[in-house]
Amino acid sequence: MGLLDTDLQGQNHRCVLVNGPIIIGAGPSGLAASACLRSHGVPSIILEKTDCIASLWQYRAYHRLKLHLPKHFCELPLMDFPPNFPLYPTKQQFISYIESYAEKFEIRPEFNRLVKSASYDPVCGFWRVKTADLSNGFLGNFVEYIGKWLVVATGENAEPLIPEIDGLNKFLGPVLHTSVYKTGEEFKEQKVLVVGCGNSGMEVCLDLCSHGAEAYMVARNSVHILPRDMFGISTFGVAMSLLNFFPLKLVDKFLLLMANLMLGRTEKYGLRRPSIGPIELKNGSGKTPVLDVGALSKIKSGGIKVMGGVKEVTHRGAKFVNGEEKEFDALILATGYKSNVPTWLKECDFFSEDGMPKMPFPNGWKGEKGLYSVGFTNRGILGAAQDARKVASDIALEWRKFSQFKRFIVIKPSLK
Structure with a gap:
């Protein structure tokens, strides 16, 4: 792993000079980067703050979650899904695939390593x-890793995004983000307000209904809802094929035409469509269309009730912008995630204040001075896989040159 591994006398610090890139994050993006580097003969080290790989899937995903896209669009580089897996693998199947991937490429991250700061x-x-060991439940055993290349692979979904809603702290019932929601079984016969109408909000509402809860969904913003499949083929797959032959705007028009024919006009149910087409909106803002797996039929039948924006949360419920007020037993925030890069990457102009590369896709994978990013494309695992291949190829060229004189390097550890 390192050329230099020195305990600093009298202090709980170590300094490790890494022979290869330092990768931050052991999710699909970090694993893909490590595997692609390995295929070029380049060693790397992954630093992960939790105790496992793909912690978002293992700890922060609800039980009923499945891949929203067909498996061949969600494969990591150099390894396909098992042929016996269904078209849309379950949460557990995806985790098993990720674990097999790490085993195949002998990827062994440094777990429980909280990155306190990274700077050039x-x-x-x-x-x-600079990292701290979390394995004992508290900060300790500080280790500074020093390397020629830094690969940021913490992704777009590093931390839950908690919105600012007036009165949210007043609510007397449970308030939880979907990152800690597991199943609707614990909300049986309860009245639950789900804030958010994206894929997670829709699926949580559907899950609540299937377990006997009364689900209300806040749809403050407009949203595209598309059928998950059309003509027996995934809608995403159809769109990707059409984009090879037709302009984006024309493909968007086709998708909306088919959505209206298959699902009906969603505006009558309180679900306004954006003025921009689904693919154009996704490419421009990262806002993903909902791929319907059954929630819309529940909305049509009244099983899921759509509400407008929340004006204020009260002690026992919420007031809405249309003047209505209702009581609820629980609030679930299906409000998505955010990048945490600005909290630890210091003095870096490559990322914006929201933790995303300033350069849009497909040019947001490479910064300056050996800085790279994987998994910030707003294109899911498919985008992360593309990034990982580019990053690995680019680093491999430099690594061979660097390897010729690295044995002469002496660097003093920093204790700041």
Whole structure:
């Protein structure tokens, strides 16, 4: 792993000079980057703050979750899904695939490593990544990793996004983000308000209904709802094929025509469509269309009730912008996730304030001074796989040059 591995006398610090890239994050993006680097003969180290790979899937995904896209659009580089897996693998099947992937490419991350800061040292021309060991439940055993390349692979979904809603802290019942929601079984016969009408909000509402809860869904913003499949083929697959022959706007018009024919006009149910087409909107803002798996039929039948924006949360419920007020037993925030890069990557102009690369796809994978990113494309695992291949190829060229003189490098550890 390192050329230098030194305990600093009298202090609980170590300094490790890494022979290869330092990858932050052991999710699909980090694993893909490591595997692609390995295929070029380049060693790497992954630093992960939790105790497992793909922690978002293992710890923060609800039980009924399945891949929203067909499996061949969600494969990591160099390894297909098992042929016996269904078209839309379950949460557990995806986790087993990820674990097999790590085993195949002998990827062994450094777990329980919380990155406190990462910054470029212009004096030595290396990245310094300062971490703390969380394995004992508290900060300890501080390790500074020093490397020529830094790959940011914490992704777009690193931290739950909690919206600012007036009175949210007043509510007397449970308030939870979908990152800790598991099943509707614990909300049986309860009246639950789900804030958010994206894929997670729709599926949580559907799950609540299937377990006997009364589900209300807040649809403050407009949303595209598309059938998951059309003509027995995934809608996403149809769209990708059409884009090879037709302009984006024309493909968007086709998708909306088919959505209206198959699902009906959603506006009558309180679900306004954006003025921009689904693919154009996804490419421009990252807002993903809902791929319907049954929630819309529940909305049509009244099983899921759609509400407008929340004006204020009260002690026992919520007031809505249309003047209505209702009581609820629980609130679930299906409000998505955000990048956490700005909290630890210091003095870096490559990422914006919201933790996303300033350069749009497909140019947001490479920064300056050996900085790279994987998994910030707003295109899911497919985009992360493309990034990983580019990053690995680029680093491999430099790594061979660097390997010729790295044995002469001496770097002093930083204790700041």
